[in-house]
Amino acid sequence: xxxxxxxxxxxxxxxxxxxxxxxxxxxxxxxxxxxxxxxxxxxxxxxxxxxxxxxxxxxxxxxxxxxxxxxxxxxxxxxxxxxxxxxxxxxxxxxxxxxxxxxxxxxxxxxxxxxxxxxxxxxxxxxxxxxxxxxxxxxxxxxxxxxxxxxxxxxxxxxxxxxxxxxxxxxxxxxxxxxxxxxxxxxxxxxxxxxxxxxxxxxxxxxxxxxxxxxxxxxxxxxxxxxxxxxxxxxxxxxxxxxxxxxxxxxxxxxxxxxxxxxxxxxxxxxxxxxxxxxxxxxxxxxxxxxxxxxxxxxxxxxxxxxxxxxxxxxxxxxxxxxxxxxxxxxxxxxxxxxxxxxxxxxxxxxxxxxxxxxxxxxxxxxxxxxxxxxxxxxxxxxxxxxxxxxxxxxxxxxxxxxxxxxxxxxxxxxxxxxxxxxxxxxxxxxxxxxxxxxxxxxxxxxxxxxxxxxxxxxxxxxxxxxxxxxxxxxxxxxxxxxxxxxxxxxxxxxxxxxxxxxxxxxxxxxxxxxxxxxxxxxxxxxxxxxxxxxxxxxxxxxxxxxxxxxxxxxxxxxxxxxxxxxxxxxxxxxxxxxxxxxxxxxxxxxxxxxxxxxxxxxxxxxxxxxxxxxxxxxxxxxxxxxxxxxxxxxxxxxxxxxxxxxxxxxxxxxxxxxxxxxxxxxxxxxxxxxxxxxxxxxxxxxxxxxxxxxxxxxxxxxxxxxxxxxxxxxxxxxxxxxxxxxxxxxxxxxxxxxxxxxxxxxxxxxxxxxxxxxxxxxxxxxxxxxxxxxxxxxxxxxxxxxxxxxxxxxxxxxxxxxxxxxxxxxxxxxxxxxxxxxxxxxxxxxxxxxxxxxxxxxxxxxxxxxxxxxxxxxxxxxxxxxxxxxxxxxxxxxxxxxxxxxx
Numbered sequence: 005x006x007x008x009x010x011x012x013x014x015x016x017x018x019x020x021x022x023x024x025x026x027x028x029x030x031x032x033x034x035x036x037x038x039x040x041x042x043x044x045x046x047x048x049x050x051x052x053x054x055x056x057x058x059x060x061x062x063x064x065x066x067x068x069x070x071x072x073x074x075x076x077x078x079x080x081x082x083x084x085x086x087x088x089x090x091x092x093x094x095x096x097x098x099x100x101x102x103x104x105x106x107x108x109x110x111x112x113x114x115x116x117x118x119x120x121x122x123x124x125x126x127x128x129x130x131x132x133x134x135x136x137x138x139x140x141x142x143x144x145x146x147x148x149x150x151x152x153x154x155x156x157x158x159x160x161x162x163x164x165x166x167x168x169x170x171x172x173x174x175x176x177x178x179x180x181x182x183x184x185x186x187x188x189x190x191x192x193x194x195x196x197x198x199x200x201x202x203x204x205x206x207x208x209x210x211x212x213x214x215x216x217x218x219x220x221x222x223x224x225x226x227x228x229x230x231x232x233x234x235x236x237x238x239x240x241x242x243x244x245x246x247x248x249x250x251x252x253x254x255x256x257x258x259x260x261x262x263x264x265x266x267x268x269x270x271x272x273x274x275x276x277x278x279x280x281x282x283x284x285x286x287x288x289x290x291x292x293x294x295x296x297x298x299x300x301x302x303x304x305x306x307x308x309x310x311x312x313x314x315x316x317x318x319x320x321x322x323x324x325x326x327x328x329x330x331x332x333x334x335x336x337x338x339x340x341x342x343x344x345x346x347x348x349x350x351x352x353x354x355x356x357x358x359x360x361x362x363x364x365x366x367x368x369x370x371x372x373x374x375x376x377x378x379x380x381x382x383x384x385x386x387x388x389x390x391x392x393x394x395x396x397x398x399x400x401x402x403x404x405x406x407x408x409x410x411x412x413x414x415x416x417x418x419x420x421x422x423x424x425x426x427x428x429x430x431x432x433x434x435x436x437x438x439x440x441x442x443x444x445x446x447x448x449x450x451x452x453x454x455x456x457x458x459x460x461x462x463x464x465x466x467x468x469x470x471x472x473x474x475x476x477x478x479x480x481x482x483x484x485x486x487x488x489x490x491x492x493x494x495x496x497x498x499x500x501x502x503x504x505x506x507x508x509x510x511x512x513x514x515x516x517x518x519x520x521x522x523x524x525x526x527x528x529x530x531x532x533x534x535x536x537x538x539x540x541x542x543x544x545x546x547x548x549x550x551x552x553x554x555x556x557x558x559x560x561x562x563x564x565x566x567x568x569x570x571x572x573x574x575x576x577x578x579x580x581x582x583x584x585x586x587x588x589x590x591x592x593x594x595x596x597x598x599x600x601x602x603x604x605x606x607x608x609x610x611x612x613x614x615x616x617x618x619x620x621x622x623x624x625x626x627x628x629x630x631x632x633x634x635x636x637x638x639x640x641x642x643x644x645x646x647x648x649x650x651x652x653x654x655x656x657x658x659x660x661x662x663x664x665x666x667x668x669x670x671x672x673x674x675x676x677x678x679x680x681x682x683x684x685x686x687x688x689x690x691x692x693x694x695x696x697x698x699x700x701x702x703x704x705x706x707x708x709x710x711x712x713x714x715x716x717x718x719x720x721x722x723x724x725x726x727x728x729x730x731x732x733x734x735x736x737x738x739x740x741x742x743x744x745x746x747x748x749x750x751x752x753x754x755x756x757x758x759x760x761x762x763x764x765x766x767x768x769x770x771x772x773x774x775x776x777x778x779x780x781x782x783x784x785x786x787x788x789x790x791x792x793x794x795x796x797x798x799x800x801x802x803x804x805x806x807x808x809x810x811x812x813x814x815x816x817x818x819x820x821x822x823x824x825x826x827x828x829x830x831x832x833x834x835x836x837x838x839x840x841x842x843x844x845x846x847x848x849x850x851x852x853x854x855x856x857x858x859x860x861x862x863x864x865x866x867x868x869x870x871x872x873x874x875x876x877x878x879x880x881x882x883x884x885x886x887x888x889x890x891x892x
Contacts, residue, residue, distance in 0.1 A: 056465030058434030077759035078465035089462035093145035106159025109170035125157025129221030165419030175239035183229025298335020306335030306355030324370030338421030464761030475836035477542030483511035512558030517567030549586030581626030693745015787813020
């Protein structure tokens with residue numbers, strides 16, 4: 005049962021609004037001290053397919069196959085029939101307007117199908133500093149014009165599944181109506197959405213609030229006016245429709261009508277009371293207005309409900325509920341009429357969490373009903389449908405429930421339900437995680453089963469809290485709201501399952517051991533159970549750790565560079581450390597609770613922390629921390645920092661706020677001193693990727709404001725110059741949670757969004773080094789060398805080893821090439837922190853561009869996994885070029 009969408013969306017924002025989300029940005033003078041270039045990038049999603057709540061699906065009534073979907077925090081999408089996919093429409097929403105990625109309503113013009121409108125805004129309380137807006141497009145969402153509203157809209161507020169609040173007059177399409185929340189009333193435009201004015205004589209602004217005691221303003225907001233429906237039969241082309249109905253969040257006065265094109269309004273007589281009308285769908289052919297009612301606003305709550313039919317000609321009301329009120333434990337919301345056969349109507353029990361949602365269907369205008377599933381003999385079920393989730397296999401949640409529950413579920417939070425107006429066999433409905441649909445719905449009535457499949461490809465709606473791209477194994481590990489996170493072995497394919505054992509509702513942080521990337525740790529939120537999990541196979545499989553006392557949430561976590569220990573800063577308890585895999589924990593000293601923690605990527609006993617402007621360092625494996633004397637860092641906690649792989653004590657820190665220190669800082673001495681990059685006005689994330697060809701330092705990536713421009717930036721020269729990677733068409737709202745490059749592919753960057761999933765970009769700049777190679781060995785090193793070869797893990801047919809090459813001579817190396825021969829024919833499968841070739845049993849490992857320099861008395865390490873059979877003997881001789889090394 006997934007009821008955490010609002011919580012995780014808020015937490016995704018609290019990972020943002022409370023820790024780095026865009027505040028109101030004051031005007032600044034563009035920096036003149038930084039060089040900015042541009043690159044052409046190709047942007048895609050790491051495929052998850054869905055992952056969030058889809059509260060609205062809208063079909064155009066004039067043009068076949070033209071459909072839209074709206075999401076609560078992830079923008080709007082248009083259906084592409086040729087590929088059976090969705091294309092995103094609001095990626096151009098920028099940092100300052102991040103709230104406009106929340107869509108509370110969408111309207112497609114049935115007179116001019118090229119026109120589409122969006123009512124945008126995420127929160128009506130202080131979490132969203134900006135007002136709502138009406139976005140209008142004359143090219144089906146390819147481009148937009150905006151009209152700012154004098155009030156906020158709530159695409160991620162309670163009641164967001166009701167609607168649609170935005171509607172276009174089907175006879176005079178220059179007229180639009182918008183139902184507003186927060187007591188702002190009903191609004192109208194007569195110039196195709198360019199300007200808006202309040203309908204001052206509309207008699208009711210709404211009364212219903214979910215929780216009047218909520219001091220945050222989230223659940224205590226008046227849900228307002230929730231839908232507008234036109235009776236197209238009461239108008240002619242070019243003249244305003246005379247009769248329209250408006251739904252209001254008021255249990256005693258839910259439905260109003262105008263019969264004079266909005267000049268006057270009255271409460272519809274005889275209507276039922278005690279419920280909220282979630283939807284009002286009109287069948288103009290038969291003169292029926294159908295209404296779905298619930299005792300709550302949704303999308304999570306709802307314990308009772310009814311369905312009603314109103315005869316528009318006679319004013320007669322008929323209770324057509326498929327279940328007696330006393331037998332409901334849910335409310336009704338999803339509601340649709342078959343436009344090819346208007347006597348057919350369908351509805352959903354949106355808040356039937358257990359054992360499943362329910363869908364009802366009537367072919368006689370609600371006189372009788374059948375159900376998507378029925379009990380045979382409890383707890384056994386008979387389904388009218390089959391489900392095929394092979395395209396999104398994670399929708400089973402890896403569950404194995406007992407009857408009457410099944411997996412995958414038919415759905416939950418099913419407030420969007422639409423029969424294609426041109427095809428009675430096609431239906432789509434939204435859930436809390438995906439869009440499901442069928443193309444043989446007619447089988448329902450014939451007695452055979454219809455097939456339900458995900459119809460969600462291209463629609464990506466996850467809030468991303470953390471990202472990691474290890475040097476070996478899967479290229480991407482993600483920490484997500486609501487559905488935990490994934491291990492992507494192929495960015496173009498949907499992973500088979502999210503992280504399980506345990507399934508966190510939200511993963512707040514993850515990390516891997518730099519020199520042992522098979523060791524991975526993640527922490528997150530869970531209603532009950534442990535809040536930490538470990539993997540020893542690069543995130544493919546997991547086992548739960550043990551919580552220290554008092555833990556209430558995931559917080560942040562760091563893995564030692566060799567995976568030997570972990571430091572955890574959970575919610576509800578102070579910073580903790582452990583050796584091994586968290587069977588017991590001890591409190592860390594010298595660091596405050598809720599500090600952000602990270603590890604040094606070279607020294608396994610060095611960890612770092614940050615809290616309220618202070619940087620902390622531990623050199624004893626997390627047992628004790630000491631505050632750095634450095635000053636001038638951001639005073640708040642809107643900070644992300646990372647230590648550079650391969651170089652001890654090299655740290656980059658991004659964050660701040662416009663009312664104080666804000667930007668990007670660099671330390672090369674473990675946080676003792678910091679240098680602020682003068683050319684970076686604001687920065688919120690920092691990450692590293694494969695170095696460019698010829699570069700001696702890894703590539704930096706950041707979501708930042710540089711040269712007066714907000715964007716995603718890359719630097720190949722330690723921040724001396726920057727390249728903007730995205731453009732104004734690819735901004736994705738707020739991108740301040742996480743960023744990382746790929747250590748194996750030059751130019752590839754992974755960007756965390758708050759509702760548009762994981763975006764990754766690939767560069768057209770092949771001159772930067774491309775995706776392969778990257779070696780820069782330079783001249784052969786001279787002087788003495790020593791090698792330590794250690795098998796760190798061994799299993800039947802496989803093993804993992806670490807190699808450390810030490811410069812025991814007197815001169816620095818600018819590149820290195822180490823060769824050896826396996827005594828038993830072992831084969832390397834994957835190798836990290838070096839490039840390698842293997843011919844038979846002979847192996848040569850070479851430095852990559854960022855770790856070729858090895859000072860006298862220093863060392864460099866790399867690791868690999870391999871296969872063996874019979875015997876796994878250790879190499880006995882190593883050569884640095886032509887020079888033999890001491891084996892220790």
